[in-house]
Every structure is written in structure tokens, then in C-alpha cells.
Amino acid sequence: MDPNAIKKAVGDGLLSFPVTHFDSENKFDEAAYQNHVSWLAGYDASALFAAGGTGEFFSLNPAEIPLVIRAAKAAAGKTPIISGAGYGTSLAIDIARAAEKAGADGLLLLPPYLMFAEQAGLVAHVKAICQAVGIGVIVYNRDNAILSADSIARLCDECPNLIGFKDGVGDVDRVIEITTKIGDRLVYVGGMPTHEVYAQAYFAAGVTTYSSAVFNFVPSLSQRFYKALRAGDQQTVDQILKDFFFPFVALRNRKKGYAVSIIKAGLKVIGRDPGTVRAPLTDLASDELSVLQSIVEANDQARLAAE
Numbered sequence: 001m002d003p004n005a006i007k008k009a010v011g012d013g014l015l016s017f018p019v020t021h022f023d024s025e026n027k028f029d030e031a032a033y034q035n036h037v038s039w040l041a042g043y044d045a046s047a048l049f050a051a052g053g054t055g056e057f058f059s060l061n062p063a064e065i066p067l068v069i070r071a072a073k074a075a076a077g078k079t080p081i082i083s084g085a086g087y088g089t090s091l092a093i094d095i096a097r098a099a100e101k102a103g104a105d106g107l108l109l110l111p112p113y114l115m116f117a118e119q120a121g122l123v124a125h126v127k128a129i130c131q132a133v134g135i136g137v138i139v140y141n142r143d144n145a146i147l148s149a150d151s152i153a154r155l156c157d158e159c160p161n162l163i164g165f166k167d168g169v170g171d172v173d174r175v176i177e178i179t180t181k182i183g184d185r186l187v188y189v190g191g192m193p194t195h196e197v198y199a200q201a202y203f204a205a206g207v208t209t210y211s212s213a214v215f216n217f218v219p220s221l222s223q224r225f226y227k228a229l230r231a232g233d234q235q236t237v238d239q240i241l242k243d244f245f246f247p248f249v250a251l252r253n254r255k256k257g258y259a260v261s262i263i264k265a266g267l268k269v270i271g272r273d274p275g276t277v278r279a280p281l282t283d284l285a286s287d288e289l290s291v292l293q294s295i296v297e298a299n300d301q302a303r304l305a306a307e
Helices: 003-011 030-041 064-075 089-101 119-133 151-159 170-183 199-204 219-231 234-252 258-269 284-305
Strands: 049-050 081-085 106-109 138-142 162-167 186-188 208-214
Touching: 003 049, 003 089, 003 106, 003 138, 003 162, 003 186, 030 049, 030 064, 049 064, 064 089, 081 089, 089 106, 089 119, 089 234, 106 119, 106 162, 119 138, 151 162, 151 170, 162 170, 162 199, 170 186, 170 199, 199 219, 219 234, 234 258, 258 284
Parallel strands: 049 081, 081 106, 106 138, 138 162, 162 186, 186 208
Antiparallel strands: none
């Protein structure tokens, strides 16, 4: 997909990260994954990030990533597929090129492995990946890769296919500086864990779309929340936050790594089991799975009452 076309698609509505399905031997389960991507594509996501953070990019072998991308493209219909890319610069280039060859419509550049670096090094890293491919690239500010507004502006000047900025830091002041300085040169994506609880503040900062992890197992709820947010329906926004997202976040925060584990658990709760998470992540305990089931069931009852 042309970089400007994927930029427009990303900005047009809600986004999500499909989990990656594994079989009983912890190998990529292509058939189950395609079934899931096809199901999600029916709920009007503007784009899906395959092999992203919620898709356990960090635990996939680099050779598996193009397999995941091909499977997603084959199942997604008209929904654009954006691939994760990351690690050190050389490996990130290899992954980016393999994803492009596999049919990815764009890339989400995740932070480099482990190392903290100066702005000049981060700029060189992003520039190298952008120059290695012809598809659009979204850079993800998170953890050890936090680009300044000046660095983003420089990359916009030097990389025509840099089309987006995603924030997973939560520093709204920095986001406002970037959106004000860069304007509509980029599309801006919210990327905090369970971003729905941050979405109102980000909307005020000019970030009007985000990636929803819970879209994996409650896609109708995710879209209802997003549409209420865009329409200024504060009553619906507050109701969904209180009834679903706040209890969900409390459960997610019980243990490290649950931001991904709880999404796979959500699919298990609704009868669409994606398999376990790969080590070093751990799955929810049985009592935690029961708590999650009660949260999902309470949401279903609230939805039926509203209807």
C-alpha cells in the first residue's frame, strides 16, 4: 500500500493488534490465527497490527514474522495489515524487508533491544529502517526509544515514508509538542497499555485514534467506546470505563506481562482459545480467569440493558 494511503487508513478509525495463536506444541497455528483475523476484520478496524506487541513480536522467531504477515493478509480482506519490526538496526532491517515482501501494508517500528541511546543514534536507527523499505513506517515512542519533537521533525524531513507516530510513554506534554510542531505531516496513534483509559487526554492532545488490545475479544464494546469518545457521548464513555475498563486494568496490573496474557485469556473466556502465551510471559491463574469472565459477563449484561 502507498505510504499516504496507509497513513489515511490508520487515521480513519479504531486500530487493533491481533494476538498470535499457538498450538499445543507452542508453534504458530496458522489456521486458528487466520480465523481470528477474519473475525476481527468484520468489526471495521481501520488497520490491524500483525506480529505487534500484543501479537508477541518479542517471542516470535524472525523467520515466523513473514509467516504471520502472509496469514494475516490472506484473512483480512480489505483491512490493511501493519507488521511489527524491531531489535537492533541490522535485524530490524531484515525483518522490515521480509514483512514488506510478505505483503505488509506498513510497519510499526518497535524499540530496539535493551539499549538506551542518544537522540542521534535513535534517529539513525529509524532512518535506516525507513530507507530499507518502500512502505509506510510508524515509529513507536516507548521504553528505551523516546524521540524528541526535534528528532521527529528531522526524520519527517529525511524520510518521506515515515507516516506515523505512536506514543506508549504517557507524557502528554511531549505528545502535544510533537503534534503541534509536526502537524498533519504524520498520523498520531495512542499506544498506552489499555489505551482506552488514557484516550480522553490524548484526544485533547490531538491523538484521535489508538490501538485497542481488548478489541481481540470484545470488538463490539471497543467500537462502541471509540464511537462514543469521538461523538462526545460522555455518559457512555464513563459507563464503559467504570463497568469494564477499570476492573479490567486492576486485573491486568496484578502481575508483570499481563498486558498480553490477559488478552489471550479474554479470547479463552469467550470460547475462541488462542493457546498459551510463550515464555517468558505467563498465563492468568484459574482464579484470575474467573474474575475476567465475570468482567466480560457484566459487560454483556450492561450492553443488553442499554439496548
